[in-house]
Each structure stands twice: as C-alpha cells, then as structure tokens.
Amino acid sequence: MTHPPAGVPARRRRLIAPAAGLAGLALLAGSALGPTASAVPAEDLATAPASSSKLDEAQPADRQFVAAAPTCSDEPRELPVNEFTDHRELGVELDRIERVSEGRVDVEEIGRSNRGREIWSARVGEGDTVVMLVSEIHGNEKTGTDAILDLLDWVGTSDNRKARQWRSELTIVAVPKMNPDGAELDRRGNDQTWAEVQARFPQLRGSDPAWNYYDEPRTGDDYGSAPGFDTNRDFNPDLGYVPDPDDFPGTSADTGWYITPEARTIRDLYQGLTMEFGEVDTYVDLHHQGACYVMPDDRDEFVTLSISGKFVADPATKPDYAEYADDYDLDYSKQLNVAVNRALQAKAAERPLFGNVTLYPQDIDLPGTALGSFALNGSGAVLFEVRGQTQTLGQQYRAVLTRAVYVGLDGMLSSIASGQVDRLDPDEYDAIPPRGPSIGSAEDEDEDARVLAEQRKAG
Numbered sequence: 001m002t003h004p005p006a007g008v009p010a011r012r013r014r015l016i017a018p019a020a021g022l023a024g025l026a027l028l029a030g031s032a033l034g035p036t037a038s039a040v041p042a043e044d045l046a047t048a049p050a051s052s053s054k055l056d057e058a059q060p061a062d063r064q065f066v067a068a069a070p071t072c073s074d075e076p077r078e079l080p081v082n083e084f085t086d087h088r089e090l091g092v093e094l095d096r097i098e099r100v101s102e103g104r105v106d107v108e109e110i111g112r113s114n115r116g117r118e119i120w121s122a123r124v125g126e127g128d129t130v131v132m133l134v135s136e137i138h139g140n141e142k143t144g145t146d147a148i149l150d151l152l153d154w155v156g157t158s159d160n161r162k163a164r165q166w167r168s169e170l171t172i173v174a175v176p177k178m179n180p181d182g183a184e185l186d187r188r189g190n191d192q193t194w195a196e197v198q199a200r201f202p203q204l205r206g207s208d209p210a211w212n213y214y215d216e217p218r219t220g221d222d223y224g225s226a227p228g229f230d231t232n233r234d235f236n237p238d239l240g241y242v243p244d245p246d247d248f249p250g251t252s253a254d255t256g257w258y259i260t261p262e263a264r265t266i267r268d269l270y271q272g273l274t275m276e277f278g279e280v281d282t283y284v285d286l287h288h289q290g291a292c293y294v295m296p297d298d299r300d301e302f303v304t305l306s307i308s309g310k311f312v313a314d315p316a317t318k319p320d321y322a323e324y325a326d327d328y329d330l331d332y333s334k335q336l337n338v339a340v341n342r343a344l345q346a347k348a349a350e351r352p353l354f355g356n357v358t359l360y361p362q363d364i365d366l367p368g369t370a371l372g373s374f375a376l377n378g379s380g381a382v383l384f385e386v387r388g389q390t391q392t393l394g395q396q397y398r399a400v401l402t403r404a405v406y407v408g409l410d411g412m413l414s415s416i417a418s419g420q421v422d423r424l425d426p427d428e429y430d431a432i433p434p435r436g437p438s439i440g441s442a443e444d445e446d447e448d449a450r451v452l453a454e455q456r457k458a459g
C-alpha cells in the first residue's frame with residue numbers, strides 16, 4: 001500500500017462534468033433529474049443485484065406489515081433468529097464470497113471481540129472514494145448483515161457495467177458484524193465487564209462505570225450475569241483519545257472512550273483508511289428501531305425505515321466541536337441520504353412499503369456514536385434504522401427489510417460511483433417526512449428512544 005503524504009486535503013470534492021447519456025442530457029437541458037435518474041444506463045439498473053426479484057413486487061403479506069394496529073408492541077419476546085446469519089455462518093459465507101469473487105473481495109480479520117470472536121472486514125474495489133459499511137454494532141439489529149452479504153456477492157462477481165463502475169470508482173470496506181458477542185447473545189450490548197475495562201485501563205480503578213454500562217436486565221436480556229456496554233456510545237471524535245478518569249461516568253451527551261475492543265477495531269480501521277486514502281468519504285451504520293412508529297401524515301401506516309445524516313450539533317455553533325468545523329460536511333451527508341431515499345421511493349412504485357421512509361429525530365447531539373464521531377472527522381454519514389428489533393418483530397419480515405436496506409445502499413453507492421450525489425439538492429433531505437409517533441405499547445422498550453428521552457430531559 002502506498003500512503004499519501006501528510007496534509008492531504010480533508011475532502012476531495014469531485015467536480016464531475018455531466019455524464020453522457022440520458023441523465024447527462026437531462027442535466028444539460030436544465031430539467032430536473034427524476035427520482036430514478038442516474039448516470040448508469042437503464043439496462044444496467046434492470047440487472048441490479050437482487051437475491052430475488054420477487055422481493056421488489058408487492059406481496060399479500062405487505063398489508064399486514066404496514067397496517068398500523070393498536071396491538072403493536074415493543075414488549076420484548078423470545079423470538080427465533082435462526083434465519084439471520086450468525087457468526088459462524090458469516091465466516092463461511094465471507095470465505096465463499098472471497099473465493100467466487102476470485103480475489104475481488106478481500107476478507108480480513110481486523111480485530112477480536114471482547115470474548116475473542118473474529119471481527120471481519122470485506123474490501124472490494126480499486127477506487128479512491130472510500131465507503132465504510134458497518135452492521136450489527138447493536139447485536140439484535142441484524143438485517144444490515146445480510147444486506148451487506150448480498151451486496152458483496154453481487155459487486156464481487158458481476159461483470160455488468162454498474163458493478164464495474166462501482167469497482168473502479170469506489171473502495172467499499174464492510175464490517176458486516178461489528179459486535180459478534182452481542183450478536184450471538186442476540187442483544188444490543190457487547191459482553192464485557194467493568195472489571196475487564198479496569199484491568200486494561202488501570203487509571204480507571206477508582207472510577208464509576210461508564211453510563212452506557214448495562215449490568216442489570218433490560219429489554220428482556222440478562223445483563224445481570226453477563227454485563228456489557230452499548231458500543232455505539234464508546235466513540236470519540238478525538239481518534240487518539242486515551243481513557244481519562246475525569247471523563248467517567250459521562251452521559252449520552254458526552255464523547256465516549258474506546259474502552260470496548262469492538263469500537264477500537266472500527267476506529268483503527270477508520271484511521272488506517274484515512275492514512276491510506278486521505279479521508280473516508282462515507283460512513284454508514286446499519287441499525288433497527290422500535291416496531292411501532294407510524295408515518296406522520298398517515299397514522300394507519302407503519303414506518304419501514306428511518307434514515308439520517310445528522311448526529312451532532314453544528315460545530316460552527318458549539319465551541320466543544322470548533323476544531324472539527326472545517327471538516328464537517330452536513331450537506332454531503334444530506335445528499336447521501338437523498339440518494340438512499342430516491343432509490344427506495346423508486347422501488348415503492350412496485351412495492352409501496354419501500355416508500356414508508358422517514359427522517360430519524362434530527363434534534364440530537366451524540367458525539368459518542370460512531371456516526372457522530374466520524375461525521376465530525378469529515379465523513380459523510382448515513383444512518384439506517386429498520387423497523388423492529390429481533391425481540392419485537394424477530395425474523396418475521398427479514399427478507400423484505402433486508403431488501404429495503406439493500407435498495408437504499410445500492411442507490412447510495414450508485415450515486416457516489418457515478419458522481420450524481422454531488423448534484424443532489426441537500427434541501428430534498430429536509431423534505432423527507434419526520435418519523436411519526438410510536439403507537440401501541442411499551443415505547444420505552446425502544447432503547448434508542450429511551451436514551452434520547454433521557455438526554456432531552458438532561459439537556
């Protein structure tokens with residue numbers, strides 16, 4: 001690997017002349033780009049990757065999926081998850097993809113979880129625009145893992161024009177199961193005790209446990225006998241941060257510490273890619289949210305997916321973040337989300353539930369999340385929050401929700417690879433409807449909602 005010299009500009013905004021073809025002509029003529037417009041020819045879009053084209057057609061069960069019912073509940077239940085890809089199966093599948101791609105997809109162990117499970121990355125493409133895709137930072141949020149495997153399989157093996165464009169323009173680095181210990185336990189947090197943290201960081205011996213440490217039962221999971229941390233609050237925009245006892249226990253409004261091996265692994269990967277390419281263009285985190293959110297303008301319909309590009313306060317207005325103000329690029333994050341939304345809205349013509357996309361709450365300031373920390377470091381940032389976690393919907397709608405993630409990622413990656421993303425209007429992001437309320441019961445079982453509510457109370 002050749003490393004660029006220090007001082008590489010933080011963002012190489014590409015100025016791309018309108019491409020030849022229909023999208024380019026439309027742009028030259030000054031007409032608005034339609035929701036499906038792209039620099040990729042239509043015949044290539046028709047051969048877009050799909051585990052099954054049936055997944056894009058309306059199905060009889062769709063009505064049941066979207067129809068809001070007062071019985072909706074986030075109350076945790078024991079539901080099967082065997083249809084999702086577990087850690088062992090992930091290893092087998094990544095091996096297979098590496099093999100059939102004839103080396104185009106390069107799989108590497110980039111770290112180990114606290115209980116010693118491999119954390120794998122899969123890298124594909126030779127382009128100088130780097131996109132990181134991370135799934136299962138919360139171990140009970142599993143559709144992103146399967147969507148990433150479908151994507152890797154396609155981009156690693158297809159020879160159509162779109163796949164070739166992705167491989168020549170992009171370097172995609174996916175971590176399909178960031179928190180394998182939590183994933184095996186089918187729960188949000190990792191599997192790590194405060195005593196283990198103190199053993200590694202002796203300076204914390206007199207400190208109270210971090211606020212995001214779970215050591216009693218919650219959302220149906222037994223953290224009493226196997227405590228753990230919400231690893232998605234363990235990030236810090238200061239990538240070289242060393243845990244300081246004065247910063248504990250902290251709150252959800254504060255930065256994290258890199259005390260979990262899982263967060264350190266992602267931080268190290270991010271830093272390595274920044275060294276190699278000058279920047280990580282885009283960072284995507286794949287999550288699930290509560291099962292009972294409805295559309296704001298139609299409370300008879302459930303939200304399929306919430307998305308977001310905003311995770312922290314504007315560094316221009318918050319002195320704590322001043323050093324990041326030059327790199328932070330909210331408009332680019334908005335453009336990336338617009339690309340995700342356009343792809344899903346285009347698919348909604350055939351299967352309407354793909355159109356039930358809303359914005360995740362925008363009034364948040366969470367610098368301890370991976371998205372918040374990396375956005376402050378200048379990456380475009382995209383959050384997917386698919387409907388329902390394993391303890392609420394289980395694997396019931398696994399295929400269609402995995403497909404929704406796939407369609408969104410496909411649209412975003414195509415838009416980055418073609419350069420179209422730079423021509424999208426950030427204001428279109430603000431027109432995506434906000435998430436409606438959670439109906440039914442037990443909203444406080446939605447862990448993210450609970451954390452946000454606590455933060456609003458405190459702030």
Ligand SMILES: [Zn+2]
Pocket residue numbers: 138141287288
């Ligand atoms: Zn999550």
